[in-house]
Amino acid sequence: MSLLDRIQSPEDVKALAPEELPTLAEEIRARVIQTTARNGGHVGPNLGVVELTIALHRVFDTPKDRFCFDVAHQGYIHKLLTGRNDARFDKMRLSDGLSGFLSRSESEHDAFGAGHAGTALSAALGMAAARDLRGSDEHVVALCGDAAFTCGITMEALNNVTAATKRLVIILNDNKWSIAKNVGALSRYFNELITNPVYNRLNDDIESLLEKIPGGQSIIKFGSKWKRETKDFFVSSSLFETFGIRYIGPIDGHDPKQLEHYLEFAKNAEQPVLLHVLTEKGRGYDVAIKNPERFHGASPFDIETGKGAPSPAGTPQKYQDVMGETLVKLAREDRSVIGITAAMPAGTSLNLLEAALPDQFFDVGIAEEHAVLFAAGMATSGFHPVCAIYSTFLQRAYDQIIHDVALQNLPVLFCMDRAGLSPNDGATHHGLFDFAYLRCVPGVVVMAPADEDELADMMATGLAHQGPAFIRYPRGNAEGQPIKEQPALIEIGKAKRLQAGDDLDIWAIGSMVPDAERLAARLSEHGIQAGVVNARFVKPLDTELLAESAQATKCIVTMEDHVITGGLGTAVMEALQEANSPCPVERIGWPDTFVEHGSSVARLRQDNGLSAEAILERVLAAYARQASVRAESSV
Numbered sequence: 001m002s003l004l005d006r007i008q009s010p011e012d013v014k015a016l017a018p019e020e021l022p023t024l025a026e027e028i029r030a031r032v033i034q035t036t037a038r039n040g041g042h043v044g045p046n047l048g049v050v051e052l053t054i055a056l057h058r059v060f061d062t063p064k065d066r067f068c069f070d071v072a073h074q075g076y077i078h079k080l081l082t083g084r085n086d087a088r089f090d091k092m093r094l095s096d097g098l099s100g101f102l103s104r105s106e107s108e109h110d111a112f113g114a115g116h117a118g119t120a121l122s123a124a125l126g127m128a129a130a131r132d133l134r135g136s137d138e139h140v141v142a143l144c145g146d147a148a149f150t151c152g153i154t155m156e157a158l159n160n161v162t163a164a165t166k167r168l169v170i171i172l173n174d175n176k177w178s179i180a181k182n183v184g185a186l187s188r189y190f191n192e193l194i195t196n197p198v199y200n201r202l203n204d205d206i207e208s209l210l211e212k213i214p215g216g217q218s219i220i221k222f223g224s225k226w227k228r229e230t231k232d233f234f235v236s237s238s239l240f241e242t243f244g245i246r247y248i249g250p251i252d253g254h255d256p257k258q259l260e261h262y263l264e265f266a267k268n269a270e271q272p273v274l275l276h277v278l279t280e281k282g283r284g285y286d287v288a289i290k291n292p293e294r295f296h297g298a299s300p301f302d303i304e305t306g307k308g309a310p311s312p313a314g315t316p317q318k319y320q321d322v323m324g325e326t327l328v329k330l331a332r333e334d335r336s337v338i339g340i341t342a343a344m345p346a347g348t349s350l351n352l353l354e355a356a357l358p359d360q361f362f363d364v365g366i367a368e369e370h371a372v373l374f375a376a377g378m379a380t381s382g383f384h385p386v387c388a389i390y391s392t393f394l395q396r397a398y399d400q401i402i403h404d405v406a407l408q409n410l411p412v413l414f415c416m417d418r419a420g421l422s423p424n425d426g427a428t429h430h431g432l433f434d435f436a437y438l439r440c441v442p443g444v445v446v447m448a449p450a451d452e453d454e455l456a457d458m459m460a461t462g463l464a465h466q467g468p469a470f471i472r473y474p475r476g477n478a479e480g481q482p483i484k485e486q487p488a489l490i491e492i493g494k495a496k497r498l499q500a501g502d503d504l505d506i507w508a509i510g511s512m513v514p515d516a517e518r519l520a521a522r523l524s525e526h527g528i529q530a531g532v533v534n535a536r537f538v539k540p541l542d543t544e545l546l547a548e549s550a551q552a553t554k555c556i557v558t559m560e561d562h563v564i565t566g567g568l569g570t571a572v573m574e575a576l577q578e579a580n581s582p583c584p585v586e587r588i589g590w591p592d593t594f595v596e597h598g599s600s601v602a603r604l605r606q607d608n609g610l611s612a613e614a615i616l617e618r619v620l621a622a623y624a625r626q627a628s629v630r631a632e633s634s635v
Contacts, residue, residue, distance in 0.1 A: 002027050004085060010057040010109075013081050021256045025050045029284040031085070032076050037303045039093050040424060041100055043295040044282040045074040045145075048175050048253070052277055053077040055259035056141065059267055065139040066111035066127050070120035070148045072102035073297070074173075075110075082109035093424040094599040095607070100425060115428020116396065117366045118151025120144050121170065125157050128165040139169060139267055146174040147343065150365035161272050162244035169266045170245065170274040173253070175281040240274045249276025254283060293346055316480035319473040320417050322452040324349025326459050326487065327386055327415075328356045337463060338378060338385045340364065342371045348388035348417050368393050372400035372412070379410035384463055391416040391431025391472055398437060405468050406441045412469075413462040419448070419472035420511060420561035423604055426597030432590050434472050435538050436566025445469040445492055446539040448510030452478035454536070460487035474511045474561065493540035501531030504623060505549040508559040509535040509568050512588075515612070516559050522616050528623060530557075538568050543575050550576055550583035555626050557586045557619055564589035586622040588615055 003020060004027040007013060016024060028050050036043045054077070056067065062082065069075050079089060084098060084107065091097025102110040112123045124142035131138055148154050149172075161168060238247040246269065252258050259277070266273040281296075282288030287306030288295035301308045331337040331353060343366045345351040354361040364371045368389055375385035387394075394401075394416055405412050422429040438446045445465055449455035455473055462469035495507075499520065508516035513534045520530040531553065533545065549556060556576075558569035569587030576583055591608055598604040605611050609618075 004028060004031060004080065007081055007085060009083055010062055010081055013054060013057045016058075018256065021051070021054060024054060025256075026284070028054075028077055028080055031080065031089075033285055033303055035076075035089060035092055036298060037301050039091070039097075040297075040299045040301075041093055042073040042076070042297050043285070044288045044292050045175075045296065046076040047283045047285055047288060048279040048281045049074050049143075049173060050077050050283065051254045051256055052143075052171070052173065052259060052279060053081065055256055055263055056143075057081050059260055059263040060139055060141060063108040063111070065141070066124070067109075068112045068120040068124040068127070068140070068142045069102055069114065070142070070144045071117050072110075072112075072114045073100065074143075074145075075102045078102070078109070079107070082107055093426075093597055095597075095603050099597055101428060113428075115425065116393065117145070118148045118153045120148065121154050121157040121161075124168065124170075125161060125164050128168045132165055132167075139167070141169040141171060143171045143173060146172060146176065147366050150343075150367050152367060152369055158240075158243050158245070166271060167269070168272040169263075169269075170272065172249070172274055172276045173279055174250070174276060175279045245272045245274050247274050247276065249274075249278075251275055251277045253277040253279035311477075314480075316478045317452060318349075318476060319452065319455060319478050320347070320349040320475075321352075322455050322478060322483065323388065323415050323417070323459065323473070324352035326456045326483075327388075328353050330459060330463060330487075331357050331360050334384070334463070335360065336383045338362065338375075338383050340371050340375050340385055340387045342366055342368045342389055342393065344388070344390065344393075347390070348415070350388050368397040369400050372397040373404050375412045376400070376404040376408070376410050379405070379412050380408075384411050384413065386413045386415060386459075386463070388415045388417065390418040390429075391434045392418065392422070392429050395433065395437065401438075401468070402441055406444055409443055409467045411466050413459070413465075414468070414470045415459070416470060416472040418475045420474040421595070421601050421604060422475055423598050423601050427594040430595055431472065432561075432563045432595065433566075434470070435560070435562045435568060436570075438470055439539050439566060439571060441468075443467060444539060445537065446472075447490075447537045448472045450479070450508075450510065450513035450534050450536075451481035453481045453483045454490075456483050456487040457490050458536075461490045461492065464489055465492065472510065479514060490536065493537050493542055495536055495542035495545050496534040497545070498532040498534055501529040501553065503528045503530060503553060504555040504557060504619075505531040505533060505553045506557045506559060507533045507535050507546070507549070507568065507572060509538060511561045512559040515615075518612065519557075519559075519615060519619065522612075523619065526620060528620075535568060538571055541571050541575055543579070546572060546575055547579055547581070550579070550581045553583070555584050555586065555623055557588060557622070559588045559615075562589050563592060565592050584622070584626055586619060588618065 003024045029047055032046050079098060088098045093100040099106060101115045103113045104110050120142045121144055124140050128140040131140065144154065240247040248262055251262050262275050266275055281292045299308045327339055338360050339350045339353040340362045341348050341350045342364055345354055345363055350361060364374060371387055375387050378385045416434055419431040419434060435446065438444055447458050449458050458471045462471060506516040506520060516532050520532050523530045556572060558572050560568040564587055567589055569585060569589060573585050595604060595608060598607065
C-alpha cells in the first residue's frame with residue numbers, strides 16, 4: 001500500500017516520519033497529474049503547494065483549526081489529506097465527483113468555499129474575530145496567492161487585520177503567477193523582498209545578533225517592537241509590518257523542515273504573522289513548469305507530452321478567439337479602441353490584441369473593479385475601451401458598472417465570456433445571472449449572438465454605440481457560421497425573425513437560438529407550426545415585434561442559457577403585461593438554484609430539466625393547456 005493510500009485523515013499525516021514526507025509528496029503529485037490528465041483541472045497551482053499543504057496538516061488540526069484557501073483551486077492536496085482519496089477524487093470536476101474547488105457541503109475540513117480570487121483574507125479575518133468573541137482557541141490560516149494581493153478586497157482586509165484580531169496566520173504563496181504572469185507594483189515589490197539579502201538576513205538573524213552585543217538582551221525584553229524598529233535602522237520595513245503584521249520570509253515552500261519550523265512559530269505567535277512562502281507552479285511536472293499559463297487550468301491532456309486531444313477537422317473556432325480576432329481587426333481601424341483584461345489575456349483571447357497592438361492592450365491583474373473604473377476613465381478621454389471579462393467575474397464590478405459607467409453613459413463595451421455554463425468548474429464559475437443583473441441598469445444595451453458572425457457584428461455595433469454595451473457569449477466552440485470580411489452594424493433593439501409559425505412563437509437568444517430551431521422542427525412533427533425569433537437583445541427588447549408575435553400566435557416560448565429569474569422570459573412577460581396582452585408565456589431557462597459542477601453541459605441540462613426531450617415535453621404540455629383553455633372559453 002502506498003503512503004498516500006494510508007492517509008485517511010490529517011492524523012495519519014502527522015504520524016509519518018519526516019523522511020517519509022518526500023515520498024508522500026511524490027505520490028500526491030502523481031495522483032494529481034493522473035486525475036487532471038483525465039478530467040482536466042488546475043494542474044500547476046496544486047503541484048506547487050504539495051509540501052506546503054502537508055506541512056499545514058502536520059502543524060495544525062483541522063477541522064478545529066480553519067484553513068481559508070484563496071480561490072480554492074489549489075485545494076486538491078487538502079482533499080487528498082482529509083479523507084477524500086477515493087473514487088470521488090477520480091471523478092473530480094465530473095458528475096458525481098468532487099468539486100474542483102473547496103465546498104463546505106463536501107467536507108467539514110473545508111472551512112470556506114470560494115471560486116473567485118481575493119476572498120481568503122477577509123473570510124479568515126471574520127473567522128478569527130468570531131473566535132475571539134466566542135473565546136475559543138482554534139487557529140485560523142489564510143492561504144493567499146501573490147496575485148490575490150492585486151485584489152482590492154485583500155488590501156481592504158489587510159488594513160483591518162490588527163483592528164479585528166491579535167492572532168491570525170497568513171500564508172503568502174508566491175509563485176509569481178496568477179493565471180498569466182503577475183503584473184504591477186506589488187509583483188515587483190514581492191520580488192524585491194525575495195532578492196533583498198539584507199532584509200532577509202536581518203529578518204532571520206536579528207535576535208541572535210542582539211544576543212551577542214552589549215545591551216542586546218535589554219532590547220529583546222522590550223518585546224516585538226524592537227524587531228521592527230531595529231530592522232528599520234538598516235532597511236525599510238515591509239509593507240506588511242506597516243500594517244502591524246509580522247513578516248517572515250522568504251521561506252522555501254518545498255522544504256518540509258523549514259515550512260514546519262515557521263508554521264509552528266506562526267501558530268504560537270501573539271500577533272498576526274505573514275509567512276512569505278516561495279513555491280514553483282507546476283512543481284514535479286516539467287511540462288507544467290514550462291507552460292504555467294496553459295497548465296493553470298488545463299483540459300484533459302496526455303501526461304507524457306502535455307498535449308490535449310486535437311480538435312477534429314472542421315471544428316468551429318471558439319467564441320473567445322472570434323472575439324479576439326475581431327477586436328484586433330476593429331482596433332487596427334480605430335486606434336481609440338483599447339482592450340482591457342483582468343489577468344485573463346489567454347482565457348479571453350485578448351492575448352491576440354496584446355501580440356498585434358500592444359499599445360492598445362492593458363492587463364490590470366485580478367482587479368475587475370479597477371478594470372471597469374480604469375475603462376471608465378479612458379472613456380472620458382476619447383477612447384473606447386473593451387473590457388473582456390468572464391460573466392461570473394464581472395459580478396465583482398457591479399457597482400462600477402452602475403455608478404461609474406452607466407450613470408455617466410460612457411462608451412465602454414463589455415465582452416462577457418463564459419456566459420452560461422462552465423460545467424466542470426461549477427456554481428462559482430457559471431455565468432447564469434448577467435441578463436438579470438444588467439437588465440435593471442438604465443440606458444445599457446445587452447445582447448447575445450446566435451453564432452460567431454453575429455458576435456462580430458455585435459462587437460462592431462457595440463463600438464459604434466456611444467454608451468455602455470454588453471455582449472455575452474458561451475464558452476467553447478461556435479456554430480461554424482462563416483464570418484463576413486467586414487462586420488455589419490445591427491439596429492439596436494431589433495430582433496430577427498428566422499421563421500414564421502401560426503401556432504406559437506419561440507423567442508430565443510444567444511446559444512439557445514439553434515436549439516429553438518431544432519425545437520421548432522420537432523414541434524412540426526406533432527402538427528404544431530412554430531415560429532422562431534432570434535431576440536438578439538434582452539435590453540432594449542424588441543417590443544414592436546413581440547406585440548405582433550403575441551397577436552398572431554397562441555403562445556410564446558422563451559429560451560435562454562440563463563437563470564429563469566430576471567432574464568429574457570421575464571422581460572417578455574413584463575413587456576406583454578405592460579401592453580395588456582393576454583398571450584401566455586412558457587419560459588425555458590436554468591432553474592432558480594445554484595447549478596453544481598458536472599461532466600458536460602449536456603449532462604447538466606439533463607439533470608436540470610433542459611434536455612431537448614424535456615424541453616419538447618414542456619412546450620407540448622404548455623401548448624395543450626392553452627388549447628384546452630381556448631376550447632373551454634369558446635363553449
